[in-house]
Amino acid sequence: MMGERTVMQEALFYGFSLERHVPDDHLLRRIDRFVDLSSIREHLRAYYSETGRPSVDPELMIRMLIIGYTHGIRSERRLCEEVHLNLAYRWFCRLDLAAAVPDHSTFSKNRHGRFRDSDLLRRLFEATVERCIAEGLVGGEGFAVDASLIKADANRQRGVPGSEGLPADATSHAVQEYLAVLDDAAFGAATPVAPKFISIADPASRWTAAEGGFAYFAYSTNYLIDLKHAVIMDVEATTSIRQAEVTAQRRMIERTQDRFAIWPQKLVADTGYGSAENLAWLVHERGIEPHIPVFDHSARVDDTFERADFRYDHRHDRYVCPGGKELRQYWQEGRAAKAKPPLDGLYKYRARKADCDGCALKTRCCPKEPMRKVLRSVHEGARDMARDIAKTDAYLVSRCERKKVEMLFAHLKRILKLDRLRLRGPNGAKDEFHLAATAQNLRKLAKLIPAGAPAMAG
Incomplete structure (x- = not known):
């Protein structure tokens, strides 16, 4: 017999608990164990006025951003809608059923102000690295480094010739940030060569066709990872040229050593990091074994003797x-x-x-x-060391381990949906890359540390 049509009847009282409606194996429940935002308010206190109406809770905004980047929700407008409707998202954000969700414009205002002024997103990322270290996921013996192109939020058909420079009436946030980094070795000072085209919408992005096919405007996200469990130890945004990426590698290694006191024995990278100067910096200044192919143009094609002869x-x-x-x-x-x-x-x-x-x-x-x-480089000793390492079995293992950083980039673009930036300017790229790396480290913790399990051995 066919059942009768169901008619929803509003009850006067509900006995409802968000806690009971979030499954134990839900990603956010597994991530929540590793999210400690108790110090955020004190960190941001100097950036808030002592008078006026109370603002939106910064911890709530950060929790919403974590949801967005761990679940590939790229739009903040859509993120607010999803948090409003999804019970698990409300539970993670500590919102009850009647609590209001902040407007999407709140994120933009705080991002351009308090979050960037206080370097909050950098602090948030480093907190995940500290937790990975505490849980024994970081070996500290070997690192790998690489960079990946991320398309900028700039129309490839609306660029101006690089030789002409920017129009005088270009005054957006992205333009101001571009002018501020003209002397930065990771952006404007990375190379004296003028780009073929400059984007008026985001001039710090680089016109590139490095991946083949059509050229486009892009930034590079640079990862320094620990080889034990592919934990992201540091992340840096740069313009998309090799010189800038090598500069980022040095900065990330220095920061990791200064911030976490971790000195790796070896660094694994591709040929782009195998210049004589960079190999010498690794060997002589940092005491790191370069498991890197040597960048060498001494080979000849006319059948005459090469330098190797x-x-x-x-x-x-x-x-x-x-x-x-x-x-x-x-x-x-x-x-x-x-x-x-x-x-x-x-x-x-x-x-x-x-x-x-x-x-x-x-x-x-x-x-x-x-x-x-x-011709012999003044850094030939470091190059010879890299060549000798390349003949060992350990080097073959390193070449396989280097794929771990490439897998992180694939995860970044395919799962987290960050194949194109939504924010503009160097600061926008930094914000997105920091949040994405934070999300990847949190997902790593949730995957490798089961609920109720003790910390892994170091």
Whole structure:
């Protein structure tokens, strides 16, 4: 028999508990164990007035942002709607059924003011790193670093030629932030080369076609991760060129060492980080083994001898060619005594013209030059160390472990939906990258630390 039509009847009283309606295995319940926002109010106290009406609770806004970034809700307007309707979201935000949800405009006002002035989102991210360390998820022995392009909120068809610069009437928040970072090595000072196009909407973003296909405006998010469980140790926003990404790598390593007193034994990265200067910085200034392919352009395609065919004699500071002849920097002792470090960072080793003239291998060595010359970087010792490491079994393991940072970028774009920025300017990129890295670390904690389980061994 067909049932009768159900008619909703409002009850005068309800015995309702949000706590009972959130499943034990819900992601937010598992994340909530690791979210401690008790210090936020004290941290922000100096940025609030002592008079006037009470403002929206900053802890509530942060909890809502955590929901948005852990669940891939990119719009703050939609986030407010979801928190209004979803019981689990209300439970995580500590809102009862009758409590009002803040307006979406509240986030924008606080982001441009208190949150950025107090560096709150950076503090929030570092709190997740501290919790990962406390739970034993950080090994501290090996790090990996990489960068990924994230499209900027800028129309690729509305750029102006880089040689012309910005129009005089461009005065938006993003333009002001762009002017503020012109001398920053991670943005404007990363390279003297003018970009092909500049976006009026977000001039700090970089016109790039690094991934192939159509070019677009983008920022780079840089991750420094611990290899034990792929915990994000630091994150940095930069313009999308390799020089800026190498600068970000140095800043992240320095911050991690200063902030958490963790000194890794090795760093794993791709060839883009294998310049002589960067390898020397890792080896000589930080004492870190570079598990990085050496960036080397000495290979030749004309079937003549390459630099690798010349043996370097450390004891006598000379090269020996395939024909057994010497190449030296100076053939006169007086000139050697007056030598100064080269301005271009390259030592030049030359053979004797008489040795090359009578050599049967000249056609394969220097057919167009009177004598052979070999260049050696002032940082060649660090490059040699990286080459030696590349021959070990540990290096093969490192190459596999480097995929962990690439998997984090895939998770960032596919699961958290951050394949395009919603905020503009360098500060907008920093805000989004900090929140996304915070969300990924919280999800990592929720996955690896079951409810009621003791901390993992370090």
